[in-house]
Amino acid sequence: DAGVIQSPRHEVTEMGQEVTLRCKLISGHNSLFWYRQTMMRGLELLIYFNNNVPIDDSGMPEDRFSAKMPNASFSTLKIQPSEPRDSAVYFCASTPYYGYTFGSGTRLTVV
Amino acid sequence: DAKTTQPPSMDCAEGRAANLPCNHSTISGNEYVYWYRQIHSQGPQYIIHGLKNNETNEMASLIITEDRKSSTLILPHATLRDTAVYYCIVRPPFGNEKLTFGTGTRLTIIP
Numbered sequence: 001d002a003g004v005i006q007s008p009r010h011e012v013t014e015m016g017q018e019v020t021l022r023c024k025l026i027s028g029h030n031s032l033f034w035y036r037q038t039m040m041r042g043l044e045l046l047i048y049f050n051n052n053v054p055i056d057d058s059g060m061p062e063d064r065f066s067a068k069m070p071n072a073s074f075s076t077l078k079i080q081p082s083e084p085r086d087s088a089v090y091f092c093a094s095t096p097y098y099g100y101t102f103g104s105g106t107r108l109t110v111v
Numbered sequence: 112d113a114k115t116t117q118p119p120s121m122d123c124a125e126g127r128a129a130n131l132p133c134n135h136s137t138i139s140g141n142e143y144v145y146w147y148r149q150i151h152s153q154g155p156q157y158i159i160h161g162l163k164n165n166e167t168n169e170m171a172s173l174i175i176t177e178d179r180k181s182s183t184l185i186l187p188h189a190t191l192r193d194t195a196v197y198y199c200i201v202r203p204p205f206g207n208e209k210l211t212f213g214t215g216t217r218l219t220i221i222p
Contacts, residue, residue, distance in 0.1 A: 100155070103154055105153075
């Protein structure tokens with residue numbers, strides 16, 4: 001199993017542009033979590049899904065952020081329009097029951 | 112989720128046992144203790160979890176006090192690759208519930 005796969009690994013974009021981060025879950029895992037990590041705020045949960053259904057999106061900072069899970073194995077996190085304060089490492093993780101498996105992250109820089 | 116308290120940093124000599132403490136005095140009866148670690152610029156990695164009995168796996172041992180108000184993660188023979196931030200988290204047993212990360216303990220293994 002290749003684990004949780006995130007793409008791209010690095011993204012540099014200009015302020016105002018749309019950014020889409022992608023995550024492929026481990027086969028058979030039914031929960032998907034999106035986290036953001038910065039030096040100031042640490043690891044923050046943005047949103048999580050169970051069986052493709054969003055359960056808690058209270059961590060999504062504002063309407064510029066949206067997440068979808070169109071099928072059981074894939075999710076996207078979109079930021080539109082992006083701002084410099086969105087610069088962070090974004091992780092997704094999946095789990096079958098316990099023991100989350102995290103992807104390697106996407107380092108986003110908005111200039 | 113119950114709050115946890117960990118020392119911000121610790122050092123340990125290579126080859127020695129690293130003992131990382133965690134206080135969780137408000138833990139509820141059905142909450143498990145989970146440990147994760149994050150090696151620089153990687154996604155967090157699951158280490159171990161337990162309810163009230165001591166647990167051991169190939170990575171570490173987890174010792175939970177009888178009153179469950181604190182626990183210790185033990186890395187029996189620390190190597191330089193164990194240098195990381197270690198997070199202690201308490202949460203209900205339901206696998207699809209979110210993980211809330213604190214600030215963790217930055218463990219540095221000294222050659």
